[in-house]
Amino acid sequence: MTQLSTSTGERPIEPREEPGGKIDSAGHGAAAGTPAPFACWSCRGPVAVGEAFCATCKAVQPPGQLDHFVRLGLTRGFALDTAEIDRHYFQLQRQLHPDRFAMRGPRERALSQQQATSLNAAYETLKDPLARAGYLLRLSGIEVNAEGCNTLTDPVLLSEAMELREALADATDVASVDVIARRAQVDIDDCLTELAPAFRAGDLDRAGRLTTRLRYLTKLAEEARFHRLRRARTI
Amino acid sequence: MLLQIHEPGETPVPHEADASLAVGIDLGTTNSVVAIARDGRAEVLRDEAGAALVPSIVAYLDDGEVEVGEVARRRLVDRPDAVVSSIKRLMGRGIADVTALGGVLPFEIEDGAGMVRLRLGGRRLTPVEISADILRALKARAERALGREVGRAVITVPAYFDDAARVATRDAALLAGLEVLRLVNEPTAAALAYGLDRSVEGLYAVYDLGGGTFDISLLRLEKGVFQVLATGGDSALGGDDFDHAVAAHFLAERTAELGAAERPTSSEVKLALQTARLAKECLSSQAEGSWWLDLGERRTRHRLDVAALERLMQPFVQRTIELVAGVLDDARVSPAEVKGVVLVGGSTRVPLVRREVEKLFGRAPLADINPDEVVALGAALQAEALTSGSDTLLLDVTPLSLGIETMGGIVEKVIDRNTPIPVAKAQEFTTYQDGQTGMIIHAVQGERETVDRCRSLARFDLRGIPPMTAGAARVRVTFAVDADGLLTVTAREATTGVEQRIEVKPSYGLTEDEMADMLRAGMENAREDMERRLLIEARVEARRVLLALKAAVDADGVLLAAADATAIGRQMDSIETLLSGRDRHAINDAVEALDRLSHPFAQARMDRAIHSALAGRRVDEIDAATRG
Numbered sequence: 048m049t050q051l052s053t054s055t056g057e058r059p060i061e062p063r064e065e066p067g068g069k070i071d072s073a074g075h076g077a078a079a080g081t082p083a084p085f086a087c088w089s090c091r092g093p094v095a096v097g098e099a100f101c102a103t104c105k106a107v108q109p110p111g112q113l114d115h116f117v118r119l120g121l122t123r124g125f126a127l128d129t130a131e132i133d134r135h136y137f138q139l140q141r142q143l144h145p146d147r148f149a150m151r152g153p154r155e156r157a158l159s160q161q162q163a164t165s166l167n168a169a170y171e172t173l174k175d176p177l178a179r180a181g182y183l184l185r186l187s188g189i190e191v192n193a194e195g196c197n198t199l200t201d202p203v204l205l206s207e208a209m210e211l212r213e214a215l216a217d218a219t220d221v222a223s224v225d226v227i228a229r230r231a232q233v234d235i236d237d238c239l240t241e242l243a244p245a246f247r248a249g250d251l252d253r254a255g256r257l258t259t260r261l262r263y264l265t266k267l268a269e270e271a272r273f274h275r276l277r278r279a280r281t282i
Numbered sequence: 283m284l285l286q287i288h289e290p291g292e293t294p295v296p297h298e299a300d301a302s303l304a305v306g307i308d309l310g311t312t313n314s315v316v317a318i319a320r321d322g323r324a325e326v327l328r329d330e331a332g333a334a335l336v337p338s339i340v341a342y343l344d345d346g347e348v349e350v351g352e353v354a355r356r357r358l359v360d361r362p363d364a365v366v367s368s369i370k371r372l373m374g375r376g377i378a379d380v381t382a383l384g385g386v387l388p389f390e391i392e393d394g395a396g397m398v399r400l401r402l403g404g405r406r407l408t409p410v411e412i413s414a415d416i417l418r419a420l421k422a423r424a425e426r427a428l429g430r431e432v433g434r435a436v437i438t439v440p441a442y443f444d445d446a447a448r449v450a451t452r453d454a455a456l457l458a459g460l461e462v463l464r465l466v467n468e469p470t471a472a473a474l475a476y477g478l479d480r481s482v483e484g485l486y487a488v489y490d491l492g493g494g495t496f497d498i499s500l501l502r503l504e505k506g507v508f509q510v511l512a513t514g515g516d517s518a519l520g521g522d523d524f525d526h527a528v529a530a531h532f533l534a535e536r537t538a539e540l541g542a543a544e545r546p547t548s549s550e551v552k553l554a555l556q557t558a559r560l561a562k563e564c565l566s567s568q569a570e571g572s573w574w575l576d577l578g579e580r581r582t583r584h585r586l587d588v589a590a591l592e593r594l595m596q597p598f599v600q601r602t603i604e605l606v607a608g609v610l611d612d613a614r615v616s617p618a619e620v621k622g623v624v625l626v627g628g629s630t631r632v633p634l635v636r637r638e639v640e641k642l643f644g645r646a647p648l649a650d651i652n653p654d655e656v657v658a659l660g661a662a663l664q665a666e667a668l669t670s671g672s673d674t675l676l677l678d679v680t681p682l683s684l685g686i687e688t689m690g691g692i693v694e695k696v697i698d699r700n701t702p703i704p705v706a707k708a709q710e711f712t713t714y715q716d717g718q719t720g721m722i723i724h725a726v727q728g729e730r731e732t733v734d735r736c737r738s739l740a741r742f743d744l745r746g747i748p749p750m751t752a753g754a755a756r757v758r759v760t761f762a763v764d765a766d767g768l769l770t771v772t773a774r775e776a777t778t779g780v781e782q783r784i785e786v787k788p789s790y791g792l793t794e795d796e797m798a799d800m801l802r803a804g805m806e807n808a809r810e811d812m813e814r815r816l817l818i819e820a821r822v823e824a825r826r827v828l829l830a831l832k833a834a835v836d837a838d839g840v841l842l843a844a845a846d847a848t849a850i851g852r853q854m855d856s857i858e859t860l861l862s863g864r865d866r867h868a869i870n871d872a873v874e875a876l877d878r879l880s881h882p883f884a885q886a887r888m889d890r891a892i893h894s895a896l897a898g899r900r901v902d903e904i905d906a907a908t909r910g
């Protein structure tokens with residue numbers, strides 16, 4: 048039988064890129080006053096949007112749709128300190144992780160599982176600078192193509208990418224792979240330092256270009272690492 | 283005050299009557315261990331003779347009697363056909379996996395689809411049932427040692443266990459009458475045992491080489507947080523492989539000496555493996571020795587020294603070192619950054635293993651907690667943390683990538699390995715043909731790009747997609763992995779909302795029916811247990827409702843009409859009384875009645891909150907809010 052196919056033996060479905068996460072603006076800086084509270088599932092009293100626990104009866108609430116920055120209690124922006132992300136993440140997981148609810152009823156256990164899942168999604172996105180940049184752009188309605196340099200349209204970026212890729216293909220020993228890897232790392236660091244001011248200034252064009260560049264450089268560094276491992280093994 | 287309100291996230295101590303003890307269990311390939319923790323201190327539970335390890339060996343005798351542990355091992359000599367060991371290697375496996383293990387196996391396997399079945403002393407048994415027998419023996423040992431009923435456990439599994447093996451472990455516990463509080467990865471449990479009583483911080487590696495499995499985990503320890511950064515391993519690599527290599531060596535010598543013999547029978551292999559293991563263990567502390575192979579008519583004598591043994595073991599040890607390097611690389615960590623390496627598992631007593639690990643990390647590994655017991659101690663600590671509350675936090679990851687089969691047998695990854703759990707990820711797929719109304723969802727686990735190189739987890743049919751042109755349907759497939767590392771797959775067609783939800787039943791797992799039959803057959807008191815669980819659940823729920831309502835009254839009592847207050851108070855009192863009884867239906871009904879009584883109060887609280895939120899807003903906003 049063919050893969051991911053129909054029950055009638057037809058050909059399978061095609062993967063489709065997941066569209067940017069839907070983000071509900073309620074709960075963070077909504078223009079029109081306080082959003083209406085929702086009812087706590089446990090004591091049925093009001094709970095403010097974005098609260099993980101009911102203020103009255105302390106029951107854990109569903110995670111709702113918060114943006115990742117709000118969820119982790121961080122200010123939206125590119126410049127984030129890794130240690131601070133960790134601190135916020137650990138502190139929230141301490142309260143919400145399913146291990147804390149092992150003796151509770153099934154409803155609370157399920158909700159804590161959902162909360163912890165949402166925290167992990169936020170953490171995974173914000174911890175990684177490339178994912179964070181892509182996410183910030185998506186929050187502003189810009190999709191950065193994930194397909195790396197095949198889809199590069201900027202001629203400068205394109206030629207840089209091709210040049211590096213060729214160099215990597217030609218590299219025959221570990222030392223020359225290392226040279227390319229180091230160069231990619233320097234460029235990655237440059238991208239990272241330039242991204243923060245670009246986002247701060249709201250220059251989304253520039254941020255988008257830098258993110259695209261960061262994406263293929265990261266991919267290249269990844270390939271260099273892979274090559275290196277293989278070369279090192281065969282010696 | 284009778285009722286106490288807990289801070290968010292704090293796990294309340296269950297009422298004395300509901301509490302059966304919770305233990306930690308290391309269900310090992312070679313040895314199993316049960317431990318308990320009290321007040322943050324864990325101890326292993328021993329038998330009358332003081333032994334901590336229960337050999338994971340089961341004998342199925344003709345009179346229907348089942349023996350576990352050392353007694354079962356002794357049966358090997360006269361009844362090898364009735365004795366089974368290393369059953370963990372077959373957990374969650376199909377017949378194809380077993381034949382892939384190669385060589386003559388010390389198992390007699392029945393042909394058939396799905397989960398493998400073994401022939402033992404005239405019975406047909408699945409690995410799940412055999413593991414359940416080991417767990418029953420551990421439960422009994424704990425109950426004897428503690429003088430109380432033990433009903434719940436944290437059970438450890440190799441970090442590298444796939445979904446099918448995890449489900450099989452959970453099912454085995456269920457059959458043994460144990461509620462699984464959590465499946466915890468063995469290296470993570472070991473880190474917990476190491477990290478709790480000392481304030482270690484920084485990066486630590488746990489190298490766990492047991493009888494049947496190898497795990498390597500890299501963790502970051504920080505103020506009570508145990509964050510797994512990356513994990514790797516091989517669920518069929520361990521001391522057993524050393525034994526097989528030595529046994530093959532001995533058997534080859536024997537053939538050379540006695541002339542070409544028949545292929546050894548599975549019983550002969552079992553005995554040769556015992557001798558090989560003895561030789562291997564001796565050579566951890568002595569330079570050489572000789573051993574007798576006493577099979578059939580003839581005895582043969584076999585000499586072995588450390589150098590020869592190390593030549594036999596070297597390829598396996600080398601493989602573990604490569605896996606360690608891979609995990610460090612995954613986490614972008616160099617060996618020098620690792621502050622300590624913890625050795626776990628009996629096979630880390632092999633000097634060659636210690637030398638190679640030390641060479642890689644450039645530092646002597648830590649082995650000050652007994653490597654056979656450390657996993658069970660960590661599991662016990664986690665069992666206590668889950669039942670009595672704790673400040674520590676275990677953050678684990680998925681060991682293997684999870685994906686879905688697409689065109690041409692290509693795997694589309696949905697969740698990458700080393701993603702923190704719990705996790706849920708969705709991906710959208712579309713139809714390929716006009717009018718297509720069904721779609722097969724095939725979930726696989728593994729790192730390879732093609733389906734045949736990955737492990738098939740489950741397959742199901744999503745039907746009832748309305749006929750549309752190709753590419754118009756939008757099917758959203760969600761993979762969710764819970765804190766036990768167990769996968770659930772959901773598929774949903776967006777335009778109609780046709781949803782199918784299946785908890786992945788692994789291809790090599792037991793069906794619901796098989797499970798139900800075994801539960802019925804194996805536990806005469808299954809029904810009673812179920813009743814008791816339902817009663818406990820009813821009490822937990824009733825207490826939650828009482829606490830929530832009490833908190834609401836304390837906060838918003840002004841909104842409660844006097845007449846309602848009296849009725850609600852009376853109903854709460856009567857629930858209190860029912861809680862000390864055993865009638866769960868009465869409890870549930872009373873809770874429902876209380877729910878109805880307090881409805882107007884809840885309504886009043888919501889109305890007030892909504893009004894104050896809306897106050898000061900423009901009319902069109904209020905309209906929009908009421909519409910939405």
Ligand SMILES: Nc1ncnc2c1ncn2[C@@H]1O[C@H](COP(=O)(O)OP(=O)(O)OP(=O)(O)O)[C@@H](O)[C@H]1O
Nearest residue numbers: 310311312313492493494495521563566627628629
């Ligand atoms: N002194 C020793 N020298 C060499 N090997 C030993 C020694 N002591 C025990 N072993 C080996 O350790 C293995 C058992 O270790 P352990 O009890 O940690 O495994 P396990 O927990 O049962 O297995 P797993 O964790 O893989 O499921 C066996 O292969 C045994 O031969």
Ligand SMILES: [Mg+2]
Nearest residue numbers: 310492627657
């Ligand atoms: Mg073990």
